[in-house]
Amino acid sequence: MDFFCADALDVAHELGIPAYIFFPTGANNLAVFLHLPELASTWDRTKENVGKTPIVIDGVPLIHASDLPREVLEISDDHELFINVFRQMRKANGILMNTFESLEPRAVKSLKDESSFPTGPAKPIYCIGPLVTAPNKGVTHPCLRWLDAQPKKSVVYVSFGSSGKFSIEKLREIAFGIEKSGHKFLWVVRNPPNDDPKEPYDPLAEPDLDALLPEGFLDRTKEQGIVVKSWAPQVEILNHDSIGGFVSHCGWSSILEAVINGVPIICWPLFAEQRMNRVFLAEEMKIGVELKGSDEGMVSRDELAEKVRWLMESEGGKELRNNVHVHRINGLEALTEGGSSETALFQFLENLK
Structure with missing residues (x-):
């Protein structure tokens, strides 16, 4: 399922159906989002300070709250909706990401490290990208x-x-x-x-x-x-x-x-x-x-x-x-036979058995 549909994980678990999230962006983003439910609860929510809050996560370059999506940063119904989505994502049997390991190696390593997530991340993760459209030589413009x-x-x-x-x-x-x-x-x-x-x-x-x-x-x-x-x-x-x-x-x-x-x-x-x-x-x-x-x-x-x-x-x-x-x-190598992304996809399929 798409990560915005993470509430469906509760239904899948109740029915005993394995449920996986497809996360369309990269490992750095995923690492930040999975940590946000705890991090956001510690922020100084005053308008003049919240954007300056540093986001410190193992394996991820230093960002600040002002770098986050506005829906996450601002106090609103959308903020609670997004935080709940990120919290729900941890219930998945695994997460497939549109990235490849060598593009974001530190973040991938952090996502696989149990000690990085005291409350327990969704495991395992699968880097199956880059999923992009191939150029069409027949296109004329x-x-x-x-x-x-x-x-x-x-x-x-x-x-x-x-x-x-x-x-x-x-x-x-x-x-x-x-x-x-x-x-x-x-x-x-x-x-x-x-x-x-x-x-x-x-x-x-x-x-x-x-x-x-x-x-x-x-x-x-x-x-x-x-x-x-x-x-x-x-x-x-x-x-x-x-x-x-x-x-x-x-x-x-x-x-x-x-x-x-x-x-x-x-x-x-x-x-x-x-x-x-x-x-x-x-x-x-x-x-x-x-x-x-x-x-x-x-x-x-x-x-x-x-x-x-x-x-x-x-x-x-x-x-x-x-x-x-x-x-x-x-x-390109990640997508070839035996490449890291192809291997990850086959690991996902094997785990479904």
Whole structure:
């Protein structure tokens, strides 16, 4: 079952049915969430202090409460709902995760260590990832033809997932930033949020780029980059030889797609567990670099341009590219015959007997 359905574990146990959780993100996230019921009860809940609370967990880089999903951080019905889900997850016969052991070795080791969980974690755990869609060579899209004409590793891909949307002000700041970087770009632009309840937001509605972007931007950058409206074939883009970096919201699926295609990440988290992922990418996996302004909700054009140039030009950026290449090889090997993820899946199937 999906981890949001963890209350069904009580029904399964009453009926004597083995019940397993599928956790769609990684081991660091799981370790944090399984500890939260006890940790959250100790927080100073005053508004000015709760976000500063350090989250110290064996095998996990230091994060703060402000990095957690807002639903967990704030005092609300949603907070109690999430804490109950994390508490319920421990009742599972096991947890399958969309990760592979060598990507998060310290967190995986911690999850397997009984002493790390005084109240008892769900056991065992199975790392069966990376579960990502394979690129489809039959996909055709104008942006792919544009990429075919670009030099190898020269393009920065800018996309914020199916739920990522920005105000006009922020869209224009992004536009100035990627233009100022001087590097080639492929940018997926969605319409800004719509606060009118009579007109529900349509994520695939075609945006009016002339109205949303800075005056003259499309003309000035027509040799530098391409703007795609609403949707682009992300898997095929990240798999393309011309992509050298990815400005991402740090959703777990996008992270794994970047890893399996060897693309380093500029981290711009928006919501959910994405701020946690940003820390794990930069501090643990060492395949991402942070945009500091994302914590305040506004990354300046200067910071975005600086981080793009750093990733594409510096020795530090080269190191990230080398690191993600190693993770790519390890991720592919994990899925092969005898690899760690295939072995874990067969262990799960064996245990079902």
